[in-house]
Amino acid sequence: EASDNFKYIVSVTIQEKGAGLHHSATCHWDPTADGSVTVRWDQALNMDVVITVFALAL
Structure with missing residues (x-):
């Protein structure tokens, strides 16, 4: 259940199997x-x- x-x-990235993929994601956040x-x-x-799912505290 979501808070x-x-x-x-x-x-979400969806692609044909076998094609090359480089996936990167970043977010500025509070690490605590x-x-x-x-x-994958x-x-x-x-x-x-x-x-990729990011959860950021409000």
Whole structure:
């Protein structure tokens, strides 16, 4: 469940499997309260998916 105390920023990259990919994401934040997670999902037959979620404290 999402918290009302955070602002969430989501970035999703979907591309054809086998194509080259360099993925980079950055955010200016408070390291004691904010965070991020990046997940690569490559189980689909013909695509790669990279999802990054930033959680920024309000």
